[in-house]
Amino acid sequence: MKIKVRNPIAELDGDEMTRIIWKLIKERLILPHLDLALEYYDLGLPNRDRCEDAVTREAAAAINRLGVGVKCATITPDADRVAEYKLKRAWPSPNGTIRGILDGTVFRKPIVARNLRPAVRSWTRPIIVGRHAYGDLYQAVDFVVPGPGTAELVFTPRAGAAGAAAGGGAAPAGGAATEQIRLSLHEFTGPGVLMGMHNTDASISSFAAACVDYALSEKVELWFGAKDTISKRYHGRFRDLFAQAVEERQAEFAAAGIAYRYMLIDDAVARVLKHPGGILWACSNYDGDVFSDMVASGFGSLGMMSSVLVSPGGRYEFEAAHGTVRRHYYEHLKGHSTSTNPIASIFAWTGAIRKRGELDGSPAVAAFAGALERATVGLVEDGVVTKDLVELIEPRPASYQSTEGFIDAAAERLGRELERTGA
Ligand code: NAP
Ligand code: MG
Numbered sequence: 281m282k283i284k285v286r287n288p289i290a291e292l293d294g295d296e297m298t299r300i301i302w303k304l305i306k307e308r309l310i311l312p313h314l315d316l317a318l319e320y321y322d323l324g325l326p327n328r329d330r331c332e333d334a335v336t337r338e339a340a341a342a343i344n345r346l347g348v349g350v351k352c353a354t355i356t357p358d359a360d361r362v363a364e365y366k367l368k369r370a371w372p373s374p375n376g377t378i379r380g381i382l383d384g385t386v387f388r389k390p391i392v393a394r395n396l397r398p399a400v401r402s403w404t405r406p407i408i409v410g411r412h413a414y415g416d417l418y419q420a421v422d423f424v425v426p427g428p429g430t431a432e433l434v435f436t437p438r439a440g441a442a443g444a445a446a447g448g449g450a451a452p453a454g455g456a457a458t459e460q461i462r463l464s465l466h467e468f469t470g471p472g473v474l475m476g477m478h479n480t481d482a483s484i485s486s487f488a489a490a491c492v493d494y495a496l497s498e499k500v501e502l503w504f505g506a507k508d509t510i511s512k513r514y515h516g517r518f519r520d521l522f523a524q525a526v527e528e529r530q531a532e533f534a535a536a537g538i539a540y541r542y543m544l545i546d547d548a549v550a551r552v553l554k555h556p557g558g559i560l561w562a563c564s565n566y567d568g569d570v571f572s573d574m575v576a577s578g579f580g581s582l583g584m585m586s587s588v589l590v591s592p593g594g595r596y597e598f599e600a601a602h603g604t605v606r607r608h609y610y611e612h613l614k615g616h617s618t619s620t621n622p623i624a625s626i627f628a629w630t631g632a633i634r635k636r637g638e639l640d641g642s643p644a645v646a647a648f649a650g651a652l653e654r655a656t657v658g659l660v661e662d663g664v665v666t667k668d669l670v671e672l673i674e675p676r677p678a679s680y681q682s683t684e685g686f687i688d689a690a691a692e693r694l695g696r697e698l699e700r701t702g703a
Pocket of ligand 1 (some may be wrong): 353354357375581601602604606607621668
């Protein structure tokens with residue numbers, strides 16, 4: 281008896297080795313157990329080229345409509361790929377396009393197993409990193425100052441725009457400007473460097489709201505760190521808008537038994553290294569760039585990092601954090617056996633299925649996702665792993681599985697897990 285899933289999930293297929301893994305997961309782990317309608321979008325590069333990337337925009341619209349999507353890794357073509365796949369042009373990053381349409385925030389979450397020892401000994405539960413993906417250093421203007429001179433920061437209000445900033449978020453300190461603001465930055469006595477950067481209340485508040493949503497959905501403590509002792513207005517604004525987003529949902533935080541903590545970024549970094557995990561660490565753009573890589577490598581393997589895009593409207597797209605694993609795909613094309621870790625892709629599916637179950641009010645569907653996750657992590661804990669994990673688990677296993685061998689072992693264990701839990 282298959283478990284009935286009430287509403288469809290948008291399925292976004294992808295490229296190379298992950299496309300091969302994707303099909304195996306769907307056919308051997310998901311569809312034998314779930315009566316699930318999938319709205320299929322082929323984001324494989326040949327199809328994106330054929331339809332001039334329309335399929336990517338259609339897929340984003342489907343996630344918006346259905347509320348839940350699951351995405352396979354895709355190639356973002358560069359000049360080499362344009363030649364390799366004989367493309368009409370270098371199509372933009374599908375993830376960038378989808379993020380633009382859903383206006384979402386990406387959260388990266390490591391998958392933990394008891395015998396998979398992170399480099400940081402205290403990390404026993406996932407540390408989820410949420411990165412603000414707009415502004416600051418990444419939309420900055422900078423240049424090399426040629427010699428002595430005066431540097432100023434100038435803001436000219438748009439004619440008739442006075443008071444426009446008062447809608448929505450907190451009013452800016454001092455209210456909307458009606459006159460030009462001019463601040464002296466530095467008096468250069470010789471050459472140097474200069475940079476101007478910005479962010480917007482709308483983007484910061486939307487990021488904070490997505491973090492609040494995700495912390496509530498995962499029932500984990502929410503941390504946010506900045507440097508407001510030094511950057512009193514810029515980072516202070518982030519701190520205040522975050523506090524406001526949390527304040528609006530305070531009752532839900534209390535009901536979920538979770539807390540929000542603001543701290544200085546250096547304090548957050550020091551604490552995170554001694555913390556057991558089980559937190560969502562919200563980071564400004566640059567901090568998120570740096571610390572998401574630190575956390576990912578601290579937890580061990582790219583094959584064990586999942587990722588979810590959460591839109592402010594409460595739409596979710598789940599995927600693996602890694603790419604299409606090109607090197608393994610070329611081996612596969614030569615007819616060689618591969619040992620590619622499918623766990624992050626499996627967790628993309630379980631994340632989407634659990635969320636679908638929650639949104640539909642179907643506990644049996646969410647329970648299936650839990651069973652598949654336990655079956656997969658259970659294999660790792662028994663020493664049944666792909667090659668990338670051999671060096672990382674204790675005790676070191678004597679052998680490793682092929683890509684397909686691991687998925688077959690997961691299918692078998694899932695069957696036993698479902699029997700055990702009576703699902
Ligand atoms: P990648 O797919 O992230 O893989 C880089 C290397 O990391 C692999 O060669 C492999 O190392 C290891 N690795 C990653 N995932 C693994 C897994 N599941 N199991 C075992 N090992 C794993 O990056 P890439 O191969 O350099 O990039 C290929 C394509 O992915 C690019 O065209 C890029 O545009 C795309 N990409 C897509 C996304 C996305 O859709 N979200 C994200 C990033 C990149 P070894 O070779 O040492 O075994
Ligand atoms: Mg980085």
